[in-house]
Structures are given as structure tokens and as C-alpha cells.
Amino acid sequence: MDKQAELSIVRQAYAKQVLAAAGVSDSRIESAYASVRREDFLGPGPWEIVRFGNYVRTPSDDPVYLYTNDLVGIIPERQINNGEPSFHATLINQAAPAAGEHVVHVGAGVGYYSAIFAELVGKSGGVTAIEYLPELATRAKANLRDYSNVEVLQGDGAVTPFREAHVVYVNAGATRPADIWLDQLAQGGRLVLPLTTDKGFSDTFDKITSGVVFRIERRGDAYLANWLSSVAVFPCAGSRDEESELALAEALRKGGEQKVTRLYRDNLLPADRCWLRASGWCLAYS
Numbered sequence: 001m002d003k004q005a006e007l008s009i010v011r012q013a014y015a016k017q018v019l020a021a022a023g024v025s026d027s028r029i030e031s032a033y034a035s036v037r038r039e040d041f042l043g044p045g046p047w048e049i050v051r052f053g054n055y056v057r058t059p060s061d062d063p064v065y066l067y068t069n070d071l072v073g074i075i076p077e078r079q080i081n082n083g084e085p086s087f088h089a090t091l092i093n094q095a096a097p098a099a100g101e102h103v104v105h106v107g108a109g110v111g112y113y114s115a116i117f118a119e120l121v122g123k124s125g126g127v128t129a130i131e132y133l134p135e136l137a138t139r140a141k142a143n144l145r146d147y148s149n150v151e152v153l154q155g156d157g158a159v160t161p162f163r164e165a166h167v168v169y170v171n172a173g174a175t176r177p178a179d180i181w182l183d184q185l186a187q188g189g190r191l192v193l194p195l196t197t198d199k200g201f202s203d204t205f206d207k208i209t210s211g212v213v214f215r216i217e218r219r220g221d222a223y224l225a226n227w228l229s230s231v232a233v234f235p236c237a238g239s240r241d242e243e244s245e246l247a248l249a250e251a252l253r254k255g256g257e258q259k260v261t262r263l264y265r266d267n268l269l270p271a272d273r274c275w276l277r278a279s280g281w282c283l284a285y286s
């Protein structure tokens, strides 16, 4: 069989497996995973796949090895990885990008998940992919050159200006939401926000910090919040401060993140209504 025909079938099976592992049933998301070629984003193989906490080199440069539910090293020596497909499927499903919407992807890496979003919002929508590291932003630009609905910006996604967004999808661990992510969220817009402490995820992956992911939805002046999952992810440059990090570590020690319902952009609520409270913001139970 022709190699491209084989890979197309493998990609369709991968998309089904990824969505099943995520517990997501959405034919649009499945089609997006089935159509974006992971090998076009990760550079020439063989690739370093994360297996049981270590990088393991694929036996060859056959792209078939990229179609498993695994993280793949982008810059393994810095522990920057292309994220786990089913984890992203869960979060993308929660972000619920509709055709015609504008998605801002902070921490785009080499652009694989930006391309998935581009498929989901279609030609009438758009994706602004922001990547901090110049070498990765350059690769993302090249990888996404055929997507007329994607703009790649190199910079700090916590301060780089962008137009109003229906989805802000952050792929690096912050200690607090950046103002621009909340200011530029459209009415009904959804922010996927990973918050991580400074604690290393493991001895092997000590640059990867662990924490939790919240979904924040803008409703009028309110920001509804709900816990989505635990996470271990590379830190978000420019969106970490010591006070919020300490408050987050304390909140995680205490537990109760699954009961959070609101994000406030002040810290005026009494402590017993808050899961986490720091200067100028809090995550609260009501």
C-alpha cells in the first residue's frame, strides 16, 4: 500500500483511540485529529517519545510511531514536549471552539495543536498562536504556512496583544491568569488555564511543574470557573509570581479545587469562601 494511504488510515485509527482515551465523543474533534499530520510538525525522525517518565527513541523515522497517545519531545533537553493527544482532546472539548470563532493559543510550540484548532474554527474563524521561544515560533510559522486562518506571533503570551477571543488556550503553567487573557475574553468565551506550583513533576522531568487546569467562562462581568484536571506542564514565562505560587501551593495542599465555581478579579471575598486568594484575584466557591 502507498505510504500516504497507510498513514491516512493510521491517523484515523489514532483519532478514534485518542478520543476514546479522552472520553470525548465529538466527530469534529475526531476529524481534526484524523486530518492533521503530526509528522509535519515535529521535524525529521526518529523522535523522542515519553514512555514511563523517560525519553525513548522511535525505532525509525516512520511517522507511524507518532500516532500513539504519547508526548513527543520537541526540545527533550529542555523537557519541552508536544503534549499528550488525549489530554488535549479533553481540554479542546471543554474549550469547545465553534466554526468562525477566534482561538488564541498560548505556548503553541511547533504548532500541532494550533493546526487542530485551525481545523475546528475553519476558514471563517482564526487562530492566533503565540510562542515564547524564537526557535519554536520560527518552526511553528513554517509548519503552519499553509493555514491561511492562523497567525503565529513570537512573544510572551501573557502580554502580547491580541484581538477579542472566544477561546484562550494556555499550554504552559501559570501561577495566575494574565490580565489580557481575561480582558480579551469575549462574552461566553472560554479560557483554559493551567496553574502550577514550582514543584517539579518528577526527578526525571524536574523542569515540568505540576498543578491543576481550570476552565473559566466569561458571563457578563462574572467569570465562572470549574476544575478540569490535574496537570504536569512546562512553566509559563511571564505569568508566574511568588505570592500566587505560594497561595496555589497552599490551596493544593488543602484540596477542594473541584468545588471552585468563580474567579474574581479582586481579593475582597472572605477567606472561607476562597480556595485560593492572592493580590488582586481569587478562585472561590461561590
Ligand SMILES: C[S@@+](CC[C@H](N)C(=O)[O-])C[C@H]1O[C@@H](n2cnc3c(N)ncnc32)[C@H](O)[C@@H]1O
Pocket (backbone or CB within 6 Å): 080, 081, 082, 083, 084, 106, 107, 108, 109, 110, 111, 112, 113, 130, 131, 132, 133, 136, 155, 156, 157, 158, 171, 172, 233, 234, 235, 236, 237, 238, 239
Ligand atoms: C508544554 S510546551 C507545549 C507546546 C505545544 N502546545 C505542544 O503541545 O506541542 C509549552 C510551550 O509554552 C511555551 N511558553 C512558555 N511560556 C510562554 C509564554 N509566556 N508565552 C508563550 N509561550 C510560552 C514554551 O516555550 C513551550 O513551547
